[in-house]
Amino acid sequence: MPDIVVVYHSGYGHTQRMAQAVADGAGAELLPIDAEGHLPEGGWERLAAADAIIFGSPTYMGSVSWQFKKFADASSKAWYAQAWKDKVAAGFTNSAGMNGDKLATLQTLFTLAMQHGMIWVSQGLMPSNTKAALRNDVNYLGAYSGAMAQSPADAGAQDMLPGDLETARLFGQRVAQVTARFRQA
Known part of the structure; x- marks a missing residue:
């Protein structure tokens, strides 16, 4: 089975719930980015060891959250070492607006x-x-x-639509299948 990590930031719980659905589909481990934009201890090593990394962020003001951006900028050390080269990647997002410029985040x-x-x-x-x-x-x-979900601004994470969560689960499943094919090659 491929080794997949879902690294994500969630501001209000919606993206975390989506990350869990993606991870369920992929058989992946969750790696949350905290409110200060940091990974938990051992997070960078975990990403270096993974076969695939699935990125997740809410869409705020037409892009990723500042916490995710801080993580992305900090990944320059991995970039310099080409540590993630040829790993499988994918991404997902959630916003309150039906469109909400989620494509810009992806x-x-x-x-x-x-x-x-x-x-x-x-x-x-x-x-x-x-x-x-x-x-x-x-x-x-x-x-x-990538996977997109929409959650009304006045709805909690528990109110996310099952269809959006199933979309996320199926997305995770697809990433796992593609990753498995690359591992066989």
């Missing part, structure tokens, strides 16, 4: 992965975009670059 995560020479995995799910589609359907937001 592009930031993608760019971080490309800077590190990583191999990006897409969502791999068809969108739920017919007249019969319901907001709780899998990939209702129609994301391709």
